[in-house]
Amino acid sequence: MADPYFFGYGSLVNTATHDFPEPRPATLSGWRRVWRHTDLRPVAFLTAIPDPTCAIQGLIAHVPNDDWEALDEREWAYDRISVTHATEHPVIREVEIAVYSVPEHRQSAPDTQHPILLSYLDVVVQGYARVFGPEGVDHFFATTGGWDAPILDDRAAPRYPRHQPMGTDEHALVDEYLMRLGAQTFQLT
Template sequence: MLGATMIQIKGPIISPLHDAYFFGYGSLVNRATHVFAEAHPAQLRGWRRVWRHTDLRPVAFLTVVPDPASTIDGLIAAVPGADWPALDLREAAYARVPAHKQVSHPLPHRPEIAVYSIPKGAHGAPSIAHPILLSYLDVVVQGYAREFGPEGVARFFETTHGWDAPILDDRAAPRYPRHQPLSAAERVLADEHLERVNARLIRDTP
């Protein structure tokens, strides 16, 4: 875990009190995509999850935008020693925004918590030229299924905006660099929800 010193008290492992945390709401919910081992399910208030694209990336990804009426599920994970550079590099299209006052979590203390959001004015709606990758969406769905079960996957689809965006079906040759193998049940779960939101899948071409 990036060399962090862990403290064990009566069984559960907790991070040092100086560790900061991030709130993940997309691929970061899937623990297989990162090395931040100390993680917990959590909820973020005041932000809405939406599909967007940025000139810094060729395809669309999830971001969050302010919305006082919205609450979304996600995962908080400790960043040992508040050492952010590696995660900032992964989330290079995003700004890191303080969010500790808006996150509900099971920790006994109140650490610094940040959420990554594409700055206002720096993102646009997905398009045929900038589609959602199905291999990326599969990773997100797998993460929510593992953390929150089928009900959590349903909430993810219900609380995410922008399902009119085109989705590039790249399952046969995944383009997302952190893609994960899906079980048959996980694939069916994703496909059922895509059908419910009337998702528009487009065929991948070599």
């Protein structure tokens, strides 16, 4: 029987946000990351959408005893989809890999009422920098769509429940990429 794994492409790349065993770098072909809002959550977040022209880096990690309950609870606004045959990874035993994706009919564009949280983006970029280095951060920004979405600068009082401590160099890295993209950040008044 195949061991169950998930493919993480956002905050799950940052292993400080979870304790799933055996995290390994992997690549998922035929998918792209995008920022989306859904009526199920008050803010925008990353989802994976099919795109035959793209491949995204991420992490796979083992789901012990086929116990998806905790991860399904964390990713409750997503559907879990099998991507075993689209994922390149270093695990040599038989595995079954799933990715979480928001159903298309539940997706809408982020807006000021439903922005991207900078504290969430910080966690994602921190994970990519730690796992893949500078090239991985480049790849993350290049293979993610939706940068025209408003970004709420909540660093002073992070709203993202799994935010992580970050150094000024890490913040500067995120800020530099957002500037290059022409992304708009705002603060609540």
